[in-house]
Amino acid sequence: MILGALLLAASAPRIWSRPPISSDQFESHPAFDPLTRDLWFVRSTPEFRGWRLKVSRCGKTGWSEPVDAPIAGDGVEADPWFSPDGRTLWFISTRTTDGISRKDLDIWSVSRGKDGRWGTPERLPEPVNSAGQEWFPRPAPDGWLYFGSDRPGGFGKTDIWRAREDRPGQWTVENAGPALNTAADEYEPLPSPDGAWMLLSGVDAYYRSDRTAQGWSPRVRLGPEINANGSEIGAAFSPSGKSWLFARDTKDGRSGELLLAGEDEGWPKPCPQS
Template identity: 70%
Template sequence: MSRSFVAAIASVVATFASAALAGERVDAWTPAGVSSPQFESHAAFDPRDGDFWFVRSSPKFEGWRILVSRCGATGWSTPQPPAFAGDGVEADPWFTPDGRTLYFISTRTTDGIRRKDLDIWRVQRGADGRWGTPQRLPEPVNSSAQEWFPRLAADGWLYFGSARAGGHGKTDIWRARERDGTWLVENAGAAFNGPGDEYEPLPSPDGTWMLVEGEDSYYRVRRDGDGWHPREKLPVEINSNGSEIGAVFSPSGRTVLFARDTKGPLSGEFFVWHVGADEAWPPACPAAK
């Protein structure tokens, strides 16, 4: 057994211990068929059929691709690219609650041009269950800089990260809203953004708070009426080693599934953060009888 593997196990054990003291718990989630020596992250469950969407990349977190696994009688199937997969790197899948629309980011070729920067895309699903042709969101939602992690909130705004100019720091959280075919885009404000990098905004299902990935840390931003309180750094049960990314809420909002670089032989793995009372999520596969 290597020293790095022992150190990784010790780190996870220490994280579990600190979580227990805080009255919350973090568990590893490594389902067969999904967990691998590669880096798995950015999970999304299809609200219509329960398929598991996620991003797989190299152990160094390079070469992102969106994959889909289906739950069968013997467990999760071998992950495959979605029917609309493009020719660039692609990541950050997210479903609207009705399952009709999927948002993601991509560098795929657009109008014959292979893009270098990540842009926000969305794809619609028809009544027959088939996905249509992905559409790149227009400027000013996308820019010549990188865009990250598009997430539609209960307040009607599409929140995302962007390295465009005009923010509070390097990469900021921004938000966009479409009205009568015109997009309004604005910085989400100082409650979300500091002088460093903020990449991934995850609104809670009930709209009362947001989980934000910042520079080496997760933060909670609480809603107060139409405004937001300044962000609070979350405790060690979720901020174990500064590599936590790609979170998704359960439908109830009581559980968060996120990825972490374990710094061991398996690289990126999924972890479950029980924010409130325990619930049976992520769903078991095959389903418990």
């Protein structure tokens, strides 16, 4: 609850991204590789279309010019996220599957070997994926993989769902419940690193929900310092959970920018390091 209160009272976020990460396009959904410190993110048009996964490396002169991610496929792709050990990456994609060109976004994962090379991405099976859209897969310390989906059976058009692999290849999937979901749309669930609370996005705002003995508490809308104009999206916590990056259309002709909120804890580390 203390951390949630801190974010509710957070000071105005500041723009973190600079060229070459920042461009005249829309940058969002940052994720730092725990093993290499590379920055993965989504670059799309100023209208937030045509999502592609990009990677920038921290070198002697700063962040490198972003290039296509090594696991990039055809179709649109977005929402990258690493396991804490950096050996697994989750993302969403419409890439061709088994010769089938898809239009719906599905959740994919890919593993990295000891040699540092990424393997072949694999589409998560049903019932994790559905005939609808899946968004923003984010694992939580409680063993569940949280994500957004517009599949039938929710409280609104799009809800927060969660999946758990009980046995190899055997998944349990369930709606995350009315504390997080409404008759409106909920898209992006981001559990804190310690699992104590969740940041989630609705139609036009960020909310938080605390973990209690009875489950997730009813969500609370964050303040105007965070929810400035309803374009906030794609958040990522620092390892401590005390600060976080997110994207916002700053409405000043620069399209999407990455902003930093929360405590000043020296995260992300400067590049190059002084």
